[in-house]
Amino acid sequence: MLKGVQIAGQLVFDPLRRLLDRGFGHRLNPLNFLGALTIYFFWIVLVSGIWLFIFFKTSVAGAYESVEYLTHEQWYLGGVMRSLHRYASDAAIITLALHMIKEFLYDRHRGNRWFSWVTGVPLLWLVIPLGITGYWLVWDQLAWYVALTSAELLDWLPIFSESMARNFLSDEVLSDRFFTLMAFLHLIGLPLFLVFGIWLHVLRINGPRINPPRALMAGSLIAMTVLSVAYPALSQGEVDMTTVPSSLGLDWYYLLVYPLMKHWSPGWVWGLLTGTSLLLFVAPWMPAQRNRASAIVDLDNCNGCARCADDCPFGAITMMERSDGKAYETEAVVDPALCMSCGICTGSCPTATPFRRHSVLSPGIDSPDMTAAALREKLLEDSDKLEGTHRIIVFSCRDHAQSARLKSRLDDAQTMTVAIICAGQLPPPFIDFALSRDLADGVVLAGCPGGDCQYRLGADWTALRVARQRDPHLRKRVESNRVALGWQEPWSACGDVSGIVAALRESLPVGTGGTAGIPSSRRNPWRVPVTAFVYVAFAVMVGWLSVWPRFQLIDEGNAMISLSFSYAGQRIRECRQLTQEELNRLAPNMRKPQDCPRERLPIRVVLSSNGDTLYEDIKRPTGLWKDGSANIYKRLTVAGRSQKLFIGMNESGQSPEFDFVLEQEVDLAPGEHLVVEFDDIQKSFVFKQD
Ligand code: HEM
Ligand code: SF4
Numbered sequence: 001m002l003k004g005v006q007i008a009g010q011l012v013f014d015p016l017r018r019l020l021d022r023g024f025g026h027r028l029n030p031l032n033f034l035g036a037l038t039i040y041f042f043w044i045v046l047v048s049g050i051w052l053f054i055f056f057k058t059s060v061a062g063a064y065e066s067v068e069y070l071t072h073e074q075w076y077l078g079g080v081m082r083s084l085h086r087y088a089s090d091a092a093i094i095t096l097a098l099h100m101i102k103e104f105l106y107d108r109h110r111g112n113r114w115f116s117w118v119t120g121v122p123l124l125w126l127v128i129p130l131g132i133t134g135y136w137l138v139w140d141q142l143a144w145y146v147a148l149t150s151a152e153l154l155d156w157l158p159i160f161s162e163s164m165a166r167n168f169l170s171d172e173v174l175s176d177r178f179f180t181l182m183a184f185l186h187l188i189g190l191p192l193f194l195v196f197g198i199w200l201h202v203l204r205i206n207g208p209r210i211n212p213p214r215a216l217m218a219g220s221l222i223a224m225t226v227l228s229v230a231y232p233a234l235s236q237g238e239v240d241m242t243t244v245p246s247s248l249g250l251d252w253y254y255l256l257v258y259p260l261m262k263h264w265s266p267g268w269v270w271g272l273l274t275g276t277s278l279l280l281f282v283a284p285w286m287p288a289q290r291n292r293a294s295a296i297v298d299l300d301n302c303n304g305c306a307r308c309a310d311d312c313p314f315g316a317i318t319m320m321e322r323s324d325g326k327a328y329e330t331e332a333v334v335d336p337a338l339c340m341s342c343g344i345c346t347g348s349c350p351t352a353t354p355f356r357r358h359s360v361l362s363p364g365i366d367s368p369d370m371t372a373a374a375l376r377e378k379l380l381e382d383s384d385k386l387e388g389t390h391r392i393i394v395f396s397c398r399d400h401a402q403s404a405r406l407k408s409r410l411d412d413a414q415t416m417t418v419a420i421i422c423a424g425q426l427p428p429p430f431i432d433f434a435l436s437r438d439l440a441d442g443v444v445l446a447g448c449p450g451g452d453c454q455y456r457l458g459a460d461w462t463a464l465r466v467a468r469q470r471d472p473h474l475r476k477r478v479e480s481n482r483v484a485l486g487w488q489e490p491w492s493a494c495g496d497v498s499g500i501v502a503a504l505r506e507s508l509p510v511g512t513g514g515t516a517g518i519p520s521s522r523r524n525p526w527r528v529p530v531t532a533f534v535y536v537a538f539a540v541m542v543g544w545l546s547v548w549p550r551f552q553l554i555d556e557g558n559a560m561i562s563l564s565f566s567y568a569g570q571r572i573r574e575c576r577q578l579t580q581e582e583l584n585r586l587a588p589n590m591r592k593p594q595d596c597p598r599e600r601l602p603i604r605v606v607l608s609s610n611g612d613t614l615y616e617d618i619k620r621p622t623g624l625w626k627d628g629s630a631n632i633y634k635r636l637t638v639a640g641r642s643q644k645l646f647i648g649m650n651e652s653g654q655s656p657e658f659d660f661v662l663e664q665e666v667d668l669a670p671g672e673h674l675v676v677e678f679d680d681i682q683k684s685f686v687f688k689q690d
């Protein structure tokens with residue numbers, strides 16, 4: 001089932017990748033740097049956030065005003081910074097979502113990679129609240145809605161004995177303390193956890209790509225700055241808790257689940273969030289990846305050069321003190337719990353050379369799944385069947401989607417494909433071997449589509465080794481025009497490898513003659529239009545979903561009633577006067593004149609408008625011993641017109657009679673917010689309006 005989802009997802013993702021390959025070329029394809037781009041957007045958020053913080057006033061009265069000052073009075077810098085802060089945060093969510101989707105679709109989350117995936121999930125729980133607390137700080141109408149809805153969500157959890165949402169119903173209750181808490185979470189608490197979380201997330205990865213290429217950084221910054229200037233982020237009106245905006249421009253990147261609260265109970269929303277998180281947590285084991293044999297070190301052939309440890313993309317190799325008494329200082333040791341069996345270490349081992357005549361080919365490190373010796377045998381056997389003067393051997397990674405198709409498409413009398421685990425598995429001397437022993441006239445190394453290596457670094461290392469920029473490199477005697485990389489063309493995907501094979505064949509030197517070579521940098525006419533289109537589309541998407549479509553909080557013509565109070569119901573039985581005898585039996589410090597049970601009865605509350613019941617519920621007392629107050633909190637939408645409101649409460653929860661009632665004709669204008677409270681001193685209900 002999940003395999004089906006992955007295949008279906010790839011059908012959507014692959015064309016997007018190809019499109020971006022056309023414009024950016026795979027070396028700059030943003031889809032190959034999604035994690036790094038997310039971090040980069042956080043950098044923009046941090047820098048712009050520092051500027052905002054300098055001018056921000058952490059108080060109920062000062063917050064809105066200070067943000068307005070930045071937006072309008074200092075629009076040329078503060079306003080741009082504010083917009084950059086918002087848009088970079090939104091952009092980070094897009095790249096983060098794509099990053100997660102891509103890792104899942106291309107099966108880069110299972111096996112020993114589970115750690116990066118599992119540590120990624122809590123990052124979502126840090127990033128989203130980071131955005132939410134940011135919206136809170138602006139203290140505009142949206143912030144009020146965010147604060148109220150967040151508090152309603154939190155109230156559902158059995159953490160607070162008092163309702164938190166009550167703090168956001170009127171100005172009198174709201175204190176600066178909440179602001180200080182939010183500012184602390186937004187500016188210090190959550191960012192610190194996020195930095196730690198990202199560090200943990202990439203801990204097991206060797207050389208994680210933390211920074212995107214400079215061109216992508218510049219392009220993204222320009223796109224976000226242009227968006228900030230063209231479409232500045234604005235506040236949505238000062239908070240006035242006596243009125244309710246009928247609609248709000250919602251940031252769908254951070255507040256996606258909030259509208260659900262209009263129709264769902266907080267319990268269902270929590271259910272959705274925890275259920276999704278649990279599914280994500282267990283995804284690496286749905287189903288678990290079949291363990292392939294991890295790389296094996298042959299100490300007899302390991303000289304402790306550490307190239308394998310440098311090249312292993314998953315940090316599975318550690319150089320340890322020599323254990324066999326040989327004159328070398330260190331030896332390679334593989335941790336099977338980290339090894340992804342990619343074979344890249346064999347490609348980096350200087351002892352993996354097929355030229356040995358007299359000894360068995362056993363490199364310092366090898367993949368039991370496909371040993372270097374087996375590869376050499378296959379090469380020698382199969383290449384025998386090739387004919388002609390333009391024979392080509394294609395080494396192709398077996399783990400990418402098109403590898404099976406590639407063989408049936410390419411193999412003929414002059415061409416043979418040899419599947420290897422990853423292009424990075426092939427030690428460069430094998431290319432030299434194939435050409436110098438006349439097994440073939442040309443060699444193609446076909447990697448994963450767009451150079452986006454299934455094993456992270458295999459494509460990079462291969463390109464550098466073939467270009468003679470990284471050890472072990474291709475020997476100088478190998479003519480460059482006899483070797484081609486399948487992902488070198490900007491718009492290449494494995495489906496295009498046949499084109500690369502044909503181009504190599506055409507360019508092969510005939511006899512001692514021509515040396516045409518493969519045109520490696522054809523002018524790409526798509527570069528400018530595609531990159532421009534992608535940046536514009538990205539900026540539009542960021543700006544659009546940060547306020548559109550508007551969320552209808554209440555329908556036009558409606559008003560809102562918030563029912564909010566706590567009340568301690570009657571005790572389960574009356575207090576009893578203790579007799580003198582009973583008092584004497586008690587220790588002197590325990591003597592109280594009355595014996596009262598702790599437990600209280602539930603309370604029943606009914607609210608109606610013109611005789612129609614709007615709300616009716618029985619609320620149990622809080623506390624472990626059921627001795628606390630019962631909390632009533634409900635937000636209701638009613639028609640905005642004059643109406644007879646009735647509220648009744650029974651403090652023993654059982655009887656149909658009411659102990660406290662209030663009935664009053666109330667003129668409720670559309671958009672007005674009325675709060676129904678219980679005055680504990682006066683022991684009566686109050687309808688609070690502007
Ligand atoms: C704040 C959010 C996140 C940031 C900044 C981030 C960043 C990164 C970076 C920089 C890498 C290394 C990429 C490389 O060099 O190959 C990475 C790898 C990875 N990330 Fe994230 N990530 C985030 C969230 C997530 C989430 C939510 C998930 C999934 C639940 C996830 C899954 C993975 C996986 C599976 C890898 C390993 C890929 C591999 O082994 O090839 N990440 N992430
Ligand atoms: S690359 Fe080969 S020789 Fe060098 S440390 Fe690793 S296993 Fe040993």
Ligand code: SF4
Pocket residue numbers: 294295311312313314315316317334338339340341342343344345346367
């Ligand atoms: S097979 Fe791959 S993951 Fe395992 S040790 Fe070698 S390079 Fe590292």
